[in-house]
Every structure is written in structure tokens, then in C-alpha cells.
Amino acid sequence: MKDFIVLLLFCHVASPGKHSLKYFFTTSSGVKNFPDYVAVGLVDEVPAGYYDSISKTVEGKQDWTQKMFEDDPQHMEWYTQRCLLHQYDDKAQIDILKQQLNQTEGVHIFQRMSSCEWDDETGEVNGFVQYGYDGEDFLAFDLKTLTWIAPKQQAVITKHKWDRDRALSERSTYFITQQCPQFMKRYLDLGKSSLLRTELPSVSLLQKTPSSPVSCHATGFYPTRAMMFWRKDGEELYEDVEHEEILPNHDGSFQMSVDLNLSSVTPEDWRRYECVFYLSGAKNDIVTKLDKAVIRTNWGKTGILTLLCFFC
Ligand SMILES: *[C@@H]1O[C@H](CO)[C@@H](O)[C@H](O)[C@H]1NC(C)=O
Ligand SMILES: *[C@@H]1O[C@H](CO)[C@@H](O)[C@H](O)[C@H]1NC(C)=O
DSSP: OHHHHHHHHTOSOOOTTEEEEEEEEEEEESOTTSOSEEEEEEETTEEEEEEETTTOSOEEOSHHHHHHHHHOHHHHHHHHHHHHHHHHHHHHHHHHHHHHTTOOSSOEEEEEEEEEEEETTTOOEEEEEEEEETTEEEEEEETTTTEEEOSSGGGHHHHHHHHTOHHHHHHHHHIIIIIHHHHHHHHHHHTHHHHTOOBOOEEEEEESSTTSOEEEEEEEEBSSOEEEEEEETTEEOOTTEEEOOOEEOTTSOEEEEEEEOOTTOOGGGGGGEEEEEEETTOSSOEEEEOOGGGOEEOTTOOSHHHHHHHHO
16 A cells, blocks of 8 residues: 555656655545555655644654744644645545445545646746546646646546636646745745755666666665766667656665667677766766676676665
């Protein structure tokens, strides 16, 4: 169950160069030993606040959020009220959907994802309000038309109902365009000593078998405003390249990898390739030349496989 939630939490890939504030609200029914309602707030992909229906209190997950809630108990109360309201609304929504879709029993999960992004170089702000049901996209708010987009037939009844709900549309618009960006800027300022730090990763080349793609793996970087790609003769490659998602490490840093399929490359040409890691705010990129001698392999040795599986 925990895995399921974590999976959904990280299905949105961070955009390099942008700051973000994201909220995930998960309401479930029929899941044993798990709170009916869990809310998480992330600033630049770092968990900053947490609430669940068992504790019924908002908890700061970082030093700066704890201090913020101490200094501004009204802000904490605002979150508590909002969570209580969502918990009630979303529980009711599950009941409505179960009835509409003729689902009598089993596990059901309703998720709200509200977020905004801010590009501190261009000043551009974007925001999203989306819902998911049972792990699939359910409805997404379209700020241009002030209506809801239903990717699946099962959401159409709800879409028509929500489209007529002016108050919901106004709340969603206000959240996306005003509240979320304001909160984000405030949090980035309050938490700047930790949120705006930069940590460079260690980068290594890994290969599972002699015919597998070569994986360029970076671990230990912060923030997620990072990019990694393969270059040939100085030009970024798009073909035969596979980007893996950015994942969190336990220590607050992140990792990612990008795989290059070399099956049609002759050994003489290997030296023309290199892996580049770019981190927003860092002075230099980390460039790793493709070289058989530095690839950490799996065959004939032990250790790396355990490492790889820990990450997957
Ligand atoms: C709802 O489920 C019941 C029992 O499984 C079934 O008999 C009925 O036909 C279903 N109704 C709809 C509208 O799918
Ligand atoms: C690598 O590319 C070759 C040929 O282009 C293809 O047959 C093979 O399936 C690819 N390997 C992977 C792991 O994608």
C-alpha cells in the first residue's frame, strides 16, 4: 500500500529550472492499517508538511516548516481546516463514485494533486489541479476554459457536475494563480538555507551485462532542478537514450540515470560519447567520458547488483 502511494507521488517528473509547490491528498477506503486520509506538501520535491486522519494534526517535516508553524499558528490552522474539509469531501466523492460505477467493495483511492511551478528566470507561473481515482487520471482543471477535462468515460458525469460548480472553478483558479505561487515564494524564502543549497552528485557508469545499455547514474544531488543527457561529438543525443525518473534518496538528496543503448556503436567510436550532468545553480557541469575502463559492471563481481536493486 505504501508503495502504491509513493508510486503515485512521484509520477510527475520535475521540470529542470523551475521551483514547485505540490500537494497530494490521498483518500482511501477499504485499506487496512492505513489512514483513510493522508496529505503531503512538497517544496521543490522535498516533503515539507504532512497530515493524516489518525493524528489529525499538521506536522512540519523540515526545520523551517516547524519554525514557520510555531511562528504562525494561523497558517498551521489553515492547513488543518483545509485537510479536514478535503477529507470529508473526498470521502463523500468515493461513495458517489462507487455508486456510479457500481463498485460495492474492495479498495478505492481518490487523489487530489494541486501544484504550481515558478520559473525564477522568466517569472512564468503555471498551476495544476488534478484528481485521480484508483490510480488513474480522473479529472484535471483547465484554466483556459475554466472547465474540467475527463480523460476517461467514468469521469464524465462528475465533469458535467463540476463544470456547473462556479465556486469550485473560482477556488481552483484562485489557488493556481494566487495562493499557490504566494505560498511557494514564502516557503522558498523561509527555507532558503536548505531549499536553495546545491549539492553535486557522484556520477558513475554502470552496465548490467556486456550487451546492456550503459547507464549513467548520478546520486546525491540537490535540488531536483537538474538534467542529465548523453552527448556525441558535443551534440545532445535523443535516439537510443532512455531517461529514468528522478528519485529521492533517504538523506534528502536525489538520484537519476540515463541509459544509452550502444549495440550499434563500434568500440572505436565509444570515445566520442560522454554523459553530462547539469545542476541549476552549480558552476560547472559534470562530464563523464564513455570509457570501458571506468564502467562499473556486474558480471564477475558482486555488490553493484545490490546497489542497483536498492535504487529500483
Ligand atoms: C451492478 O452490479 C450488480 C451485481 O454485480 C449487477 O447485477 C448489475 O447488473 C450491475 N449494474 C450495472 C449498472 O452495471
Ligand atoms: C538496443 O538497440 C538494438 C538495435 O537498435 C535493439 O535491438 C535492442 O533491443 C536495444 N536494446 C535495448 C535494451 O533497448
